[in-house]
Amino acid sequence: MPNETVAALIARSNALGADPRLTNYAGGNTSAKGTATDPVTGTDVDLLWVKGSGGDLGTLTEEGLAVLRLDRLRALKDVYPGVEREDEMVAAFDHCLFGKGGAAPSIDTAMHALVEAAHVDHLHPDAGIALACAADGEKLTEQVFGDKVVWVPWRRPGFQLGLDIAAIVEANPQAVGTILGGHGITAWGGTSEEAEANSRWIVETAEAFLRENSRPEPFGPVLPGHEALPEAERRARAAALAPVVRGIASHDKPQVGHFTDADVVLDFLARAEHPRLAALGTSCPDHFLRTKVKPLVLDLPATATVEEQVARLHELHEAYRADYRAYYDRHATPDSPAIRGADPLIVLVPGVGMFSYGKDAQTARVAGEFYVNAINVMRGAEGVSTYAPIDEAEKFRIEYWALEEAKLARMPKPKPLATRxxxxxxxxxxxxxxxxxxxxxxxxxxxxxxxxxxxxxxxxxxxxxxxxxxxxxxxxxxxxxxxxxxxxxxxxxxxxxxxxxxxxxxxxxxxxxxxxxxxxxxxxxxxxxxxxxxxxxxxxxxxxxxxxxxxxxxxxxxxxxxxxxxxxxxxxxxxxxxxxxxxxxxxxxxxxxxxxxxxGVVRGSGIFAGGWGAQRAKTYGIAEDDLGKFYAQRTLLKRExxxxxxxxxxxxxxxxxxxxxxxxxxxxxxxxxxxxxx
Known part of the structure; x- marks a missing residue:
């Protein structure tokens, strides 16, 4: 059984992860600091329990936690080589594991270790990211939270970000959290209950501010011809387009798809500003790692014919692939991982809805959920400011991060019929x-x-x-x-x-x-x-x-x-x-x-159970219960x-x-x- 500290961490993580207002699937991480007995020395040792790489807060169990020696983690400050060699620190975490260490430590481990508070939450709430991605996010953070929440300019996740947040906590003892520019929020507390309460307070306060201060129609007026089609017509159009769109998304490698015509998607696509905002792409790393930096958007009204839409989708696909290859070429270095594919993972069709893609149905569905999060972020930011995501060079550094490539390499080999x-x-x-x-x-x-x-x-x-x-x-x-x-x-x-x-x-x-x-x-x-x-x-x-x-x-x-x-x-x-x-x-x-x-398939056969067995048994002059044995004996292998x-x-x-x-x-x-x- 886990100790009380771990039990409280699991309970808090599951509660936070179960609420999509607070974080998204597999997004964010939580931690707790405490003591346990070192089986070698018999003395107490200070430990950090933190959600491991790739886990999901809503379903987190003790097996999903990384367990590390806190003294060794904090000693890494003395050997930290600087942001240019940031990635080396993840390998160093392995030398800080306690016992077998549990799950693989994530890049955010430093954030949790270096902050003095006993309990730390890092989350990706839509409302928090909306402020984090607003053009004047720093000013808004002060306006919304006063000195209780501190603005942190965008920095790629890693050891330096952990040092930055630790310095903010030390310099601002009154603060309970931060808004991380372009990214999300971090909150802390002396107890698990206090950390969770602070996380919820930041999100709820941000939501209330956006709700009360947003300008009308943050996505602009309705575009004529882009309104949602009636449901039956909309679903029929989606079914007609789905095979074509899947072929587009699977040009480089086969993908499974998911379709949604949720109101939030249809409203976004009906508005005048959706082409501009979609082209800016998503910001939070958890978003664009699953959605690619931007979607393919069909630039025809819902009143266009299926044939017109299909033809245009193929044209846009070629343009999308060329644009993505150019993005890769602009930012790739000699040691960058190879391009992973130039097809879109999100395809938006005004009046119809959103198609999202991934290596399996869950991944495809979650990619769509993340783009809905991105729409919510855009709405929030545009309502009180201007949506200003991190620039594409930073997106590329995340998307083609060597650590992300290593995570992909650890994935299990797909089954023979995966994606089919x-x-x-x-x-x-x-x-x-x-x-x-x-x-x-x-x-x-x-x-x-x-x-x-x-x-x-x-x-x-x-x-x-x-x-x-x-x-x-x-x-x-x-x-x-x-x-x-x-x-x-x-x-x-x-x-x-x-x-x-x-x-x-x-x-x-x-x-x-x-x-x-x-x-x-x-x-x-x-x-x-x-x-x-x-x-x-x-x-x-x-x-x-x-x-x-x-x-x-x-x-x-x-x-x-x-x-x-x-x-x-x-x-x-x-x-x-x-x-x-x-x-x-x-x-x-x-x-x-x-x-x-x-x-001779008798056992388990619906046909035989439906009367066929009795009829065939009568034909052969045997009892129905013996029919399987009868068929087996007339075969060359004598097998049923x-x-x-x-x-x-x-x-x-x-x-x-x-x-x-x-x-x-x-x-x-x-x-x-x-x-x-x-």
Missing amino acids: IALVTGAASGIGKAIATRLAAEGACVVVADLDLAKARAAAAELGNSDVAVGVAADVSNPDAVRAAVDEAVLAFGGLDLVVNNAGLSISKPLLETTEQDWDLQHDVMAKGSFLVSQAAARVLIAQGLGGDIVYVASKNSVFAGPNNIAYSAVKADQAHQVRLLAAELGEHGVKVNGVNPD VLPEHVANAVFVLTGGELSHTTGLHVPVDAGVAAAFLR
Whole structure:
């Protein structure tokens, strides 16, 4: 169990991190000073517990704290080589660790160690950054807080900033915190409760000042034609643009997307000053490290057609890439890290909303949240002054900081299906659920589509939160429902990469007992349904320009003739040939189309549980409970086939190793010689 000091620090951190008014996801850090027993000497030693690099205050646990010897940290003042060799001090922190040290110390460790107060908070509240990024921020700080909060001019985070703040605390015993120019706030206190109260007081006081003193319409008047489209039209337009925008954001490397049409975004884009402010870029390092220094903004009104917007987006993308490369070239030095990519991470479309991108759904969503923070900062600064972020040279020093590069290098290797977005039909149970589960485990964002929306959502929830999987309704025989499901997929994750046609049902009857209704039902769901899903998905895949995979879950029956199964086997043969036809047609777009031919999947199968098992058992003259064993014994391997085995085949086809394979059918039947492909 943590000691009382650590317990109080964790509680304070979680409370501060849970309030988006106070700080953003993974932003800011907190610390506490106290004593613990040195196991070597048996004596008490002064320690600093501080949030480690990359952690999140709202979810911080003791394991996320760095633990360091305070005497050794403060002794670093005697060997500090100056701002030109600032980065060396982070490596020096490792020599100050207590025991194993816990989490990796962050660049802000010096700020917490050198301030004498026992408890220190460093936060990124929108209201605080608004003052920090105002052209006359120093004057406003004195006006708002008097001598209780002191202005600190912009300085890149590091040891010197820690020395600066420590000097301010010593020279201003009445002060409870600082406004850090271009950055955020720092507050302190003798107890954990006092530090938290001071942090909250600074934020609440700043909020009240901005609220009471802001001029009307800080973003200017409404631009004609830039008002938000009606919701249904807005969402439809976003779904139409999403694949194109994702292709733009993924030119250098694939990205997952997130879309928001929050009122704060729509209002910003409707106002006359949004082009000027967006071009100035964000200021707080936590913002632009996740959003790039500035967004791509579509400079057409919402009344433009989709075709006009698409054409203009491509033009703006080329200009954005050239501008970003020029920014890099202006500031890069021989020892700068290589350019990481010139594509935008934030794309703003007036009347529609914001698309944000990242290496996974959470990163994409958080990037969007950070740009909303940036909009709030701009509004606050423009309301009482003029928004004046740090200059681009300083932004470059942060973005291409060697320490930031080292942090990226420590990231775990991505899973095989990372950045890929999968749509699986009939995925609430059986084979479809097994496929969705495997794809999610391999790193894909998964859209669980099923006729039953409640079951789809429940199955998605089993895979993880909405950054991992979402559930959507999909009657695959209805073209409107299919288009709606695909639209939901692209709005949830930005696009599509991998589509599995799995939805199906089966009615086992001899020819003379098979009704026209039986025939139509099976063909509507599987032949027509697969066609509709593939058609809707192909529109997205082609618009993205990123290639992709379409997989059909067909059947051994697509090539094997058995009794009492005319409708099911015929429709499976239809699906099998769709694979060949679409492989031939979509190859020029980099889209691979393959099939899987299972057989005898009894356990966990929705089809068998729905009456198919009883019908097949009757055909073979055996008990239904013995059907799985019966199927296994007629195979060459004498092994029962489970849904997970089908999922394995889908992953093999889409996981990257078979990058040059299309038009293939993979048997997953434990060996049925009569179904060998010829």
